[in-house]
Structures are given as C-alpha cells and as structure tokens.
Amino acid sequence: MRGVKASCGVAALFVLGGCNRHQSALTVFGEEAATVRHLTIVMLVGAIVIAAGVAALMITAVRAPEGRLTLSSGMRLIGWVGGVVPVVVLLGLLLYSLPAMRPLPVAQGDLRIAVEGEQFWWRVQYQPPGAAPVVTANEIRVPVGRTVQFDLTAGDVIHSFWIPGLAGKMDMIPGRTNRLIVRASRPGTFRGVCTEFCGLSHALMAFDVVAMEPAAFDAWLANERRPAAPAAATAAGARAFAANGCAGCHAIAGTDAAGQIGPDLTHVGSRTSLGAGNQPMSRAALVRFIEDAPAVKPGARMPAYPQMSRQDAQAIAAYLESMK
Amino acid sequence: MTIRLTWKRVIVTLLGIFALGMAYAWSGLFNVAASSGHWAITDWFLHWVMRNSVQTRAAFSTPKEAKDDSGLVSAAGYYASSCASCHGAPGVRPLPLMQKATPPAPDLSKNAKEWTDRQLFWILEHGVKFSGMPAWAAKDRPDEVKRMVAFVRLLPTMTPEQYRVLAGSNAQGFGAANGRFDSCAGCHGSDGLGRGQKDIPILAGQDPAYLAAALEAYATGKRQSAVMSNAAAQLTPEERIALARRFAAMPGIAPGRGGNSDVAARRIVERGLPDKQLPACRSCHDAAGDKRFPVIDGQRAVYIAERLRHWRGEKEVVDARKDQATMPVIARRIPEDMIEPVARYLAGE
Numbered sequence: 001m002r003g004v005k006a007s008c009g010v011a012a013l014f015v016l017g018g019c020n021r022h023q024s025a026l027t028v029f030g031e032e033a034a035t036v037r038h039l040t041i042v043m044l045v046g047a048i049v050i051a052a053g054v055a056a057l058m059i060t061a062v063r064a065p066e067g068r069l070t071l072s073s074g075m076r077l078i079g080w081v082g083g084v085v086p087v088v089v090l091l092g093l094l095l096y097s098l099p100a101m102r103p104l105p106v107a108q109g110d111l112r113i114a115v116e117g118e119q120f121w122w123r124v125q126y127q128p129p130g131a132a133p134v135v136t137a138n139e140i141r142v143p144v145g146r147t148v149q150f151d152l153t154a155g156d157v158i159h160s161f162w163i164p165g166l167a168g169k170m171d172m173i174p175g176r177t178n179r180l181i182v183r184a185s186r187p188g189t190f191r192g193v194c195t196e197f198c199g200l201s202h203a204l205m206a207f208d209v210v211a212m213e214p215a216a217f218d219a220w221l222a223n224e225r226r227p228a229a230p231a232a233a234t235a236a237g238a239r240a241f242a243a244n245g246c247a248g249c250h251a252i253a254g255t256d257a258a259g260q261i262g263p264d265l266t267h268v269g270s271r272t273s274l275g276a277g278n279q280p281m282s283r284a285a286l287v288r289f290i291e292d293a294p295a296v297k298p299g300a301r302m303p304a305y306p307q308m309s310r311q312d313a314q315a316i317a318a319y320l321e322s323m324k
Numbered sequence: 325m326t327i328r329l330t331w332k333r334v335i336v337t338l339l340g341i342f343a344l345g346m347a348y349a350w351s352g353l354f355n356v357a358a359s360s361g362h363w364a365i366t367d368w369f370l371h372w373v374m375r376n377s378v379q380t381r382a383a384f385s386t387p388k389e390a391k392d393d394s395g396l397v398s399a400a401g402y403y404a405s406s407c408a409s410c411h412g413a414p415g416v417r418p419l420p421l422m423q424k425a426t427p428p429a430p431d432l433s434k435n436a437k438e439w440t441d442r443q444l445f446w447i448l449e450h451g452v453k454f455s456g457m458p459a460w461a462a463k464d465r466p467d468e469v470k471r472m473v474a475f476v477r478l479l480p481t482m483t484p485e486q487y488r489v490l491a492g493s494n495a496q497g498f499g500a501a502n503g504r505f506d507s508c509a510g511c512h513g514s515d516g517l518g519r520g521q522k523d524i525p526i527l528a529g530q531d532p533a534y535l536a537a538a539l540e541a542y543a544t545g546k547r548q549s550a551v552m553s554n555a556a557a558q559l560t561p562e563e564r565i566a567l568a569r570r571f572a573a574m575p576g577i578a579p580g581r582g583g584n585s586d587v588a589a590r591r592i593v594e595r596g597l598p599d600k601q602l603p604a605c606r607s608c609h610d611a612a613g614d615k616r617f618p619v620i621d622g623q624r625a626v627y628i629a630e631r632l633r634h635w636r637g638e639k640e641v642v643d644a645r646k647d648q649a650t651m652p653v654i655a656r657r658i659p660e661d662m663i664e665p666v667a668r669y670l671a672g673e
Contacts, residue, residue, distance in 0.1 A: 248607025261601045294648035303653035
C-alpha cells in the first residue's frame with residue numbers, strides 16, 4: 001500500500017513538469033478558455049462531492065449490522081440515488097454547460113486570421129477588414145479585447161490547432177476550413193501546439209502567441225505589411241541568400257524571393273522563436289537550422305545544405321536576424 | 325582386437341587431431357609461398373568451391389539485367405587503369421609480376437566465356453576471397469558494375485585497336501597516367517566533353533569550385549564511384565584544384581544551352597511544383613547572378629537522370645531513413661515519370 005502511494009507521489013511530480021504559464025489551460029488569457037476552466041472547476045468540485053457521497057454510502061452499508069438492510073429498502077435506494085439523482089444532476093449540468101458551446105459572436109468587420117498547418121509549421125495570413133492580407137508564419141499575434149476569427153485548414157495531413165490559454169482545440173483538415181472564434185483578455189506571450197499526430201516532428205510543431213494591446217497590435221501589423229529593412233551590413237547575407245537558391249522555397253517581401261513552399265521570411269528576425277516554436281530566435285540557432293534543418297527537426301521538408309560554406313550560413317543568418 | 329567406440333575415446337581422438345593440426349600450423353612447416361603454387365587437387369578443390377559459390381549467389385543476389393552496353397568508354401578506362409595490370413587486355417600483356425600470384429589472374433579473353441552476365445556481375449561486385457580479386461570499390465553503384473560486365477563480355481572478341489579506341493589515353497599504361505590530365509581525358513576527353521558518351525558528364529564549362537569539391541568527395545568516399553574514387557584518391561588537393569580549373573576553362577556546358585519544347589518539363593525547371601513542395605531547378609541551377617551550384621544546362625540527359633535516380637534511392641525505404649542533403653530531398657519530390665523529361669529538357673536534347 002505504501003509502495004502504491006509512493007509511486008503515485010512520484011508520478012504526480014512528473015505531472016507537475018507540465019505546469020507553466022505559457023502553455024497551460026489553467027493560465028487563461030481568452031474568454032473561451034476562461035469558460036472552459038470555470039466549467040472544469042465546477043465539474044471537479046461536483047465530482048468530488050459525489051464521489052465522497054458514494055464512499056460514505058458504501059461505508060454505511062458495509063458497517064450496517066446484520067438484518068438492518070432489507071431488499072426493498074436497498075432497491076428503493078438504488079432507484080433514487082442510482083436513477084433519479086443522476087438524471088437530475090446530468091440534466092442540470094447539460095443546461096448549465098450548453099451556453100459554453102455557443103461560439104462567440106463575430107461581425108463582418110472583425111479580424112480574420114487564416115492558419116494552414118503544414119509538416120511541421122504554420123502558414124499564417126492576417127486578413128484585416130478592408131485591407132490587403134499580410135502573410136507571415138509560425139507566430140500568431142492577437143489584439144486584446146477584439147474578436148478574432150481563425151480560419152483553420154491543412155495543406156498536407158491532419159493537424160490540430162490548440163492555444164490552451166486562449167480556446168479549445170480545433171482540427172485542421174485538408175480540403176476543409178474550420179472556424180475558431182476567440183477574444184484575448186490580457187496581453188502576454190503564450191504558446192500553442194499541434195495536437196494531432198502529423199509526422200516525425202509533430203512534437204516539435206508549436207508556435208508563440210503574443211496577445212497585444214490593440215494599438216500596439218495595429219502598429220505591429222502595419223510594420224508587418226511593409227518589407228523589412230535589413231541592416232546595410234548584411235548585404236553579403238542577402239547575396240548569399242540568393243546565391244544558395246533559398247528563394248526557391250522562401251519569400252521575402254521587397255526582394256526577388258517569392259517562393260511559396262516554405263515559411264515567409266519577411267520579418268523572421270522579429271519572431272520570438274525559430275522553426276515553429278522549435279528554439280528561441282538567435283544567430284547560432286539560425287546558422288544551425290540553415291545548415292542542417294533535418295537534424296534540428298527530423299522530417300522537416302527543408303533539406304540539409306552540407307555543401308554550403310560556413311561563411312554563407314553565417315551571412316544568411318545575420319541577414320535574416322536583421323529582418324525585423 | 326577390437327577397439328570399443330566410446331564418447332570419451334572419440335572426443336580425445338578429435339582433440340588430438342585438432343592439436344596436431346594446430347601444432348603443424350604453429351611450426352611454420354606449411355608453405356604459404358606463392359612461388360610454389362597449389363597442388364593440382366588443391367587447385368581443383370578451391371576453384372570448385374569458388375564456382376559453386378558464384379553460381380549459387382549470383383542466382384539470388386544480382387539484378388536480372390546485369391549488363392549495360394551503353395557506357396563502354398568509362399568501363400574501358402577503369403579496366404585499363406585498374407584491371408589490366410593483372411588480367412591483361414587486348415594487345416596488352418599482364419604485368420609478369422602480377423602473373424606470379426597464386427592463383428594468377430585469368431586471361432579474360434578466354435575465361436569470361438565461362439560465366440553468365442549475372443555471375444560476372446557478382447564477381448565484380450563482391451570480389452573473390454583468397455584470390456586477390458578485390459570487391460567493387462563503391463557502394464550502391466550497380467550501374468558501374470553493369471557497364472564493366474558489358475566490357476568484360478566483349479573482351480574475347482575485342483581487337484587491340486578497338487581496345488585502344490575505347491580506353492583512350494588510359495590504354496597506354498597501367499594507371500601510369502592516373503592523376504594526370506591524360507588520365508582524366510581518357511574518358512572525359514581532352515576537350516572535357518566526355519567523348520560523346522551518354523553516361524560521362526561534360527566537365528568543360530563547369531564551375532571550377534564544384535569540380536574540385538566533386539573530386540574531393542570522390543577521394544573521401546562521400547560520393548560513391550569506383551571509377552572516380554580510384555582517379556581522385558591519388559590527387560593532392562592542389563592537383564584537384566588545378567585539374568578542376570583546367571576543365572572548367574574549356575568551352576562546353578553553359579547557361580542557356582538547355583531547353584526544348586516539353587511544356588511539363590519546362591514548368592518543373594522554371595517554376596517547380598509548389599503543390600509537391602518541389603522548388604524550381606532554376607532557383608539554384610542558373611548562372612544569372614552568382615550561384616553556388618553546378619551548371620546543368622547542356623549536361624548529358626542520361627547522366628542527369630542517373631544522378632536523380634541515384635539520389636531518390638530505393639522505393640522500399642522511407643524518406644526519413646534516406647539522405648537529407650539538398651539534392652536527394654529534391655530529387656525525391658520530382659514525379660517519377662518526369663525524371664527523363666526534366667533531364668532531357670536540361671540537356672537540351
């Protein structure tokens with residue numbers, strides 16, 4: 001018995017490893033996630049009360065002196081506690097939880113963000129009302145207090161889009177667009193993940209989520225719309241980018257690079273992480289990813305470049321890092 | 325008197341025989357001299373074992389089409405520089421030194437007839453233990469072995485004149501020219517155009533840095549080819565660079581030399597297939613501006629297609645277990661039926 005308790009305790013310690021304030025359904029920053037958390041707590045408390053009641057009944061029955069319990073009183077008890085009470089409780093719970101299933105209302109003028117899951121990254125397109133769309137990748141920014149509609153789909157296999165602190169999961173299915181409507185309630189940097197096994201690097205397919213004050217968001221989106229202005233010192237990197245054929249797959253607004261196969265790199269230097277939440281953005285991480293992406297992300301669609309010179313890799317990394 | 329057979333006696337006798345054998349081996353009385361040759365019965369037994377082994381194994385582990393007649397020049401050049409010293413060639417005697425081996429290498433103008441194509445393939449691919457016949461010096465290059473099978477098949481009827489034409493400057497000596505321009509020219513031509521051979525790439529006009537890198541890759545075994553690794557392994561880095569520059573400076577392949585009227589192939593070359601995540605060939609292989617990749621415009625179509633197929637690898641192996649370097653990954657995204665058209669388009673054929 002003590003062994004069982006000890007192993008439960010150790011197992012619980014591992015579960016604690018999942019606690020963090022970036023990617024947790026308990027650290028909410030959106031209305032839907034708040035409703036879900038509230039519902040979870042109500043159900044948890046209710047479940048504990050019911051379990052305690054059942055346990056108390058069982059103890060009473062086991063300890064009752066012989067002859068005290070009769071068949072007819074037992075059947076009556078089962079009829080009430082096993083039949084009527086569950087019907088009432090479950091019906092109440094259903095009526096209580098139904099409103100939570102209703103999606104947030106969305107208007108024509110709300111921001112829409114189209115997200116397409118790919119092995120193993122996210123193609124993101126902001127579609128603000130009355131303006132041209134803005135393409136980016138692997139990072140989602142949302143304005144606090146405004147309703148946002150995600151149009152979710154997939155390019156290759158089924159993925160699933162989950163920002164635990166913002167809303168529930170939604171599958172991304174090739175050939176189909178699923179809607180998810182959210183409203184962030186406080187600013188901060190959070191994290192989302194793919195929650196449908198999609199291949200070798202499924203576990204490495206994540207993204208950062210930044211909830212921003214509306215004014216800051218508008219300024220960010222306006223900057224995102226403009227081509228980045230890389231530092232003049234990185235001209236060698238721009239040349240190396242072209243000479244190594246990177247534009248075959250990647251696009252950089254304001255240059256000849258217009259490839260649509262891989263993530264758009266226009267403002268890659270301003271993103272908080274690299275390789276779809278794979279590692280923090282840094283020069284060294286960029287060099288490593290450029291030289292051998294499959295080593296960092298097994299199964300990544302970007303090939304390794306064993307023939308590329310170290311100078312080229314470093315120059316390209318410096319160039320990309322300055323794309324803010 | 326009868327001796328009763330007991331387990332103990334049997335074991336003791338066997339151990340005694342084994343101990344005597346070991347003592348004989350330890351004493352050094354056995355003669356390993358090549359000069360003394362084999363007894364006739366030993367010779368017969370060893371050859372009998374070898375023939376049986378080759379026949380059985382060739383039946384199970386060789387391709388059905390074990391011969392390829394389309395690339396005799398590269399096979400002849402390799403034969404001249406690596407095989408002829410032991411086996412001889414039409415009009416060329418084997419080195420007397422090599423004929424003093426036990427067993428001496430057979431005269432293929434007579435001996436080749438004793439084997440089927442698949443058996444020759446097996447011998448060339450794997451070599452023969454205890455005989456001095458080495459295995460093929462490259463992994464995963466059945467195409468090279470097939471060409472050599474075709475060449476060996478022709479030896480019984482080949483005239484010295486035909487041999488000299490095929491092997492080019494390499495016919496003059498056993499690897500004496502190796503590592504020199506003449507040796508390269510034996511197959512690639514003194515103009516770097518590959519002597520009109522479909523399987524030999526054109527070197528003239530190629531990017532010198534690429535040629536030097538290719539020679540280094542052959543020398544270190546990073547790029548597999550028995551023919552080219554034998555040639556490249558003997559070069560110093562300076563010699564590799566000098567040879568690369570010399571061939572690169574010749575007029576040959578150049579941007580704009582490719583192209584034909586195949587619309588589907590042009591689409592892949594110029595724009596790629598984004599829905600298959602295949603970037604355009606032109607995003608890297610284009611000399612407009614300063615690119616880091618080899619020139620493939622006007623290269624031989626058979627060579628390009630062969631390279632692409634080699635990069636794709638076996639169909640039965642999942643991509644994750646294959647090479648993740650640039651071209652292997654990209655080659656796997658080209659639809660199978662478009663490999664030939666794309667190669668022909670790039671070649672301008």
